[in-house]
Amino acid sequence: MSIDRRFVLKSASLSTLAVLTLARADMALAATRAASMNNTHPVLVLTNDSTEPSPAEAAFLQGAYAAQGHALQLQRVDYEPKVIRALERQLRSDETMQVIGLLHDGLATLVVDAARSAGARMQWLSLHKITPNAVHHRLLNADADVCSCDTDASSMYWLTELAHVLAGPTLNSAMLPKIESRSGKAISGSFVSFSIAVGRPNHG
Amino acid sequence: MADANNGVLPRGVVQAEFEQAVTKFRALLGDENVLVAADQLAPYNKIMMSVENAEHAPSAAVTATTVEQVQGIVRICNEHKIPVWTISTGRNFGYGSAAPGQRGQVILDLKKMNKILKVDPVMCYALVEPGVTYGQLYDYIQENDYPLMLSFPAPSAIAGPLGNTMDRGVGYTPYGEHFMMQCGMEVVLANGEILRTGMGGVPGSNTWQIFKWGFGPTLDGMFTQANYGITTKLGFWLMPKPPVFKPFEVVFDDEADINEIVEMLRPLRINGVIQNSVVIANILWEASTAGVRRSDYTMEPGSTPDEILREIQTTTGLGAWNVYAALYGTQEQVDVNWKIVTDAFASLGKGRIVTEEEAGDRQPFKYRAQLMSGVPNLQEFGLYNWRGGGGSMWFAPVSEARGSECEKQARLAKSILNKHGLDYVGEFIVAPRDMHHVIDVLFNRADPEETARADACFNELLDEFEKEGYAVYRVNTRFQERVARSYGKVKRDVEHAIKRALDPNNILAPGKSGIDLDNYTG
Numbered sequence: 001m002s003i004d005r006r007f008v009l010k011s012a013s014l015s016t017l018a019v020l021t022l023a024r025a026d027m028a029l030a031a032t033r034a035a036s037m038n039n040t041h042p043v044l045v046l047t048n049d050s051t052e053p054s055p056a057e058a059a060f061l062q063g064a065y066a067a068q069g070h071a072l073q074l075q076r077v078d079y080e081p082k083v084i085r086a087l088e089r090q091l092r093s094d095e096t097m098q099v100i101g102l103l104h105d106g107l108a109t110l111v112v113d114a115a116r117s118a119g120a121r122m123q124w125l126s127l128h129k130i131t132p133n134a135v136h137h138r139l140l141n142a143d144a145d146v147c148s149c150d151t152d153a154s155s156m157y158w159l160t161e162l163a164h165v166l167a168g169p170t171l172n173s174a175m176l177p178k179i180e181s182r183s184g185k186a187i188s189g190s191f192v193s194f195s196i197a198v199g200r201p202n203h204g
Numbered sequence: 205m206a207d208a209n210n211g212v213l214p215r216g217v218v219q220a221e222f223e224q225a226v227t228k229f230r231a232l233l234g235d236e237n238v239l240v241a242a243d244q245l246a247p248y249n250k251i252m253m254s255v256e257n258a259e260h261a262p263s264a265a266v267t268a269t270t271v272e273q274v275q276g277i278v279r280i281c282n283e284h285k286i287p288v289w290t291i292s293t294g295r296n297f298g299y300g301s302a303a304p305g306q307r308g309q310v311i312l313d314l315k316k317m318n319k320i321l322k323v324d325p326v327m328c329y330a331l332v333e334p335g336v337t338y339g340q341l342y343d344y345i346q347e348n349d350y351p352l353m354l355s356f357p358a359p360s361a362i363a364g365p366l367g368n369t370m371d372r373g374v375g376y377t378p379y380g381e382h383f384m385m386q387c388g389m390e391v392v393l394a395n396g397e398i399l400r401t402g403m404g405g406v407p408g409s410n411t412w413q414i415f416k417w418g419f420g421p422t423l424d425g426m427f428t429q430a431n432y433g434i435t436t437k438l439g440f441w442l443m444p445k446p447p448v449f450k451p452f453e454v455v456f457d458d459e460a461d462i463n464e465i466v467e468m469l470r471p472l473r474i475n476g477v478i479q480n481s482v483v484i485a486n487i488l489w490e491a492s493t494a495g496v497r498r499s500d501y502t503m504e505p506g507s508t509p510d511e512i513l514r515e516i517q518t519t520t521g522l523g524a525w526n527v528y529a530a531l532y533g534t535q536e537q538v539d540v541n542w543k544i545v546t547d548a549f550a551s552l553g554k555g556r557i558v559t560e561e562e563a564g565d566r567q568p569f570k571y572r573a574q575l576m577s578g579v580p581n582l583q584e585f586g587l588y589n590w591r592g593g594g595g596s597m598w599f600a601p602v603s604e605a606r607g608s609e610c611e612k613q614a615r616l617a618k619s620i621l622n623k624h625g626l627d628y629v630g631e632f633i634v635a636p637r638d639m640h641h642v643i644d645v646l647f648n649r650a651d652p653e654e655t656a657r658a659d660a661c662f663n664e665l666l667d668e669f670e671k672e673g674y675a676v677y678r679v680n681t682r683f684q685e686r687v688a689r690s691y692g693k694v695k696r697d698v699e700h701a702i703k704r705a706l707d708p709n710n711i712l713a714p715g716k717s718g719i720d721l722d723n724y725t726g
């Protein structure tokens with residue numbers, strides 16, 4: 001985009017963000033999936049190196065499970081060089097696969113770099129900063145629009161929706177689980193969500 | 205096959221011209237090595253700077269596997285006036301990462317030129333291609349059981365020696381000043397000719413990686429942090445692995461201790477008792493690499509108050525300043541130097557010495573010891589989690605290795621950062637006479653207001669430091685033009701005269717270090 005075409009949405013409602021998120025993800029994913037065979041490729045979710053997922057990560061995982069069920073594969077990443085090298089080899093594979101995740105900034109930096117090094121296709125990349133009072137998002141792309149939205153911090157539902165879109169072949173909102181916000185507990189964190197298409201773009 | 209249409213074009217190049225160039229790139233390199241689709245280019249554009257991604261969006265990325273292909277790319281770029289931004293491994297995090305310096309530049313990604321051409325365990329040197337990583341070289345040395353040790357920057361496992369040396373990066377061993385250890389390079393010039401520096405131009409020479417200077421003017425330095433050529437081979441010296449390695453830490457509780465720390469360390473560095481690039485890291489640097497996050501202590505916006513910094517010190521056992529150094533040599537040499545070092549710290553009357561035995565596997569000691577002994581790791585990426593949000597820009601002024609100067613710089617930097625609601629996350633890398641004062645300006649790129657503050661902060665850091673006669677040794681691509689001005693008009697005139705002579709079409713990385721024939725007016 002030219003910088004002039006950038007749109008900045010301030011104080012968008014949760015639903016606005018969800019629509020925006022879904023629309024963008026659908027657009028991006030549709031391009032590849034149209035070229036893929038039968039939408040049956042496996043989905044791998046990369047998870048942080050913490051022993052227990054944070055509320056935000058849990059919400060994301062629930063959305064991914066809702067889309068893929070038990071076919072979903074989980075893989076933990078950490079700062080061990082051998083782990084990152086192994087991931088890069090996976091991302092270099094000819095086998096079609098979708099790799100998604102919601103990682104902390106440090107690990108996400110390594111994963112995005114591994115995707116570049118492996119020649120994989122980054123179909124979704126977004127920053128999310130969650131504080132008790134607001135959630136900031138910034139959608140990144142090669143020349144993408146920048147979307148900065150302040151949203152309601154009391155619910156993690158948008159993360160569930162986001163994961164559902166990133167993990168699923170099509171959006172089926174009836175399958176979405178209901179995630180309750182955790183009242184009385186401040187939710188915070190900084191994350192990067194991503195979707196990486198692995199394998200040759202024009203075969204199944 | 206993706207269309208040559210991701211909506212971004214090189215400066216001054218029309219779509220039809222660009223597509224002709226892309227067609228030629230494909231014929232030269234094959235479709236799989238010419239990336240133009242948005243999802244292929246997105247990973248090149250995860251910048252960490254205080255500007256929109258669009259300002260550093262590439263029009264394409266091409267990968268070469270041979271020097272001949274690099275020559276072919278340069279030829280096509282000249283024919284169509286396409287600016288090309290070269291990366292080696294692309295891991296220049298916080299200095300521009302893998303993104304081009306200017307919007308629309310074609311990235312030449314040399315990651316696939318990753319051959320280790322030679323490692324000589326007797327003469328202790330290596331010759332590598334641009335895509336070789338330190339991790340790859342480490343594995344090679346281990347597999348061959350060579351008694352050699354690497355020196356590298358913190359993203360060690362994935363960064364590469366050619367890129368780091370060409371950007372004049374530093375490491376943490378006695379060979380930590382990497383450009384000083386460089387010996388011989390091969391450069392593809394803008395006209396397609398191949399230059400070998402030093403002894404490399406002499407047919408049959410076996411001293412290309414042995415003797416740096418050759419005959420006549422020594423040219424190596426002018427290709428570093430520059431855009432006069434594309435370096436396709438780099439030689440550098442490797443340190444013999446010492447029989448004994450003794451890392452240690454000294455913990456200082458008071459921020460004001462920096463003056464005495466530096467005054468005590470400088471003679472030990474100049475006289476060679478401590479041979480390696482010592483690090484003096486502040487509390488936030490060390491805490492974040494050990495897994496501490498700001499949100500663990502406060503949710504309040506703005507800079508982190510000193511009371512919280514002291515609380516982190518208390519809960520983690522880290523100091524306001526944490527000194528990391530090591531001794532290398534035979535047991536006898538290390539024993540002698542250890543006594544000198546411990547006596548020096550004892551005479552200071554402050555500072556708690558922590559040995560490797562005492563620290564065990566505790567972070568950040570473990571990764572610091574690994575960096576000082578040439579073992580690659582990625583622990584320092586934890587810095588990005590301190591505040592979160594993906595913003596990171598290194599502000600790296602040079603300082604005298606004099607206590608009062610370091611104290612002055614640290615205070616000045618902290619006051620400016622705090623004024624803009626950001627934290628001082630800094631370290632000094634101690635050479636015998638100079639300090640690389642490295643500060644990570646961390647900010648939340650998801651928040652436009654904070655991003656704007658970070659940008660203003662970085663500008664003010666540059667301005668205020670310049671008023672005191674300080675300048676940075678390296679900077680991210682957002683601020684290259686600004687920093688180039690700090691070094692004066694005459695230097696810039698000379699740099700552009702060289703550019704006109706070597707690259708009259710201005711195709712090689714225009715804007716690198718502020719060198720750009722299209723923008724510079726003298």
